[in-house]
Amino acid sequence: MKTCQRMCGFLSVVAFVAAMGDPGTAAGSVWVNDGCPAVGPAESGAQCLNNTDDDGDEKVNDGCPHVGAAPEAGAQCDNNTDNDAADDHGACCDTPDNLCFQLTEPECKALGFTFRGYGTPCGSNGTCIPTLSEWDVAVMALLVLTAATVVIMRRRAAA
Numbered sequence: 356m357k358t359c360q361r362m363c364g365f366l367s368v369v370a371f372v373a374a375m376g377d378p379g380t381a382a383g384s385v386w387v388n389d390g391c392p393a394v395g396p397a398e399s400g401a402q403c404l405n406n407t408d409d410d411g412d413e414k415v416n417d418g419c420p421h422v423g424a425a426p427e428a429g430a431q432c433d434n435n436t437d438n439d440a441a442d443d444h445g446a447c448c449d450t451p452d453n454l455c456f457q458l459t460e461p462e463c464k465a466l467g468f469t470f471r472g473y474g475t476p477c478g479s480n481g482t483c484i485p486t487l488s489e490w491d492v493a494v495m496a497l498l499v500l501t502a503a504t505v506v507i508m509r510r511r512a513a514a
Contacts, residue, residue: 386443386459387435390426393418406435422459423473446471448483455483 387406395410397418402409406416415435421427423443431438447456447463447470455477456463463470471483478484487495 386422386439387437388414388416388427388432389419389423389437389439389443390421391417391419391428391432406437408435443473445473446475446477446483450483453482455481 389403391414394412394414394417398409398416399419403416403419408415410417414432417432423439425439427437427439437443443459444457445460445463447458447466447468448454449456449466449468456468457477458466458470460470460473471486476484
């Protein structure tokens, strides 16, 4: 059952990514010219999810919100290419199976997975890099303090 769940989850991710297209190319990218200033009325909604000039002002996706660590700027706003594709993606983790995919935040959330942040890497073997939550850090600190207290109490008893 676990293998079937893992395989089914993996196949749904593969199908979803294939349907979205190749994020590194203009034809398949959904974040072309993200963050470029508007020329006239800003493009919005579905207009921001393509690589065409929908409002006829000779600027592609002008006024669309930026996605990732930084918006495209300057000459990057004068084309129909996703010039910052690397920062538009991040580690998307399927927590139960520890599978990792480089996806955008909306793609990751649509799958019900955990998005680790723009520009974050996956592990070298396609798994998520483990991180500690705030609770994990608190528990670890308590364990260290408990161990230190035991060592100190034993030294006092021996003296």
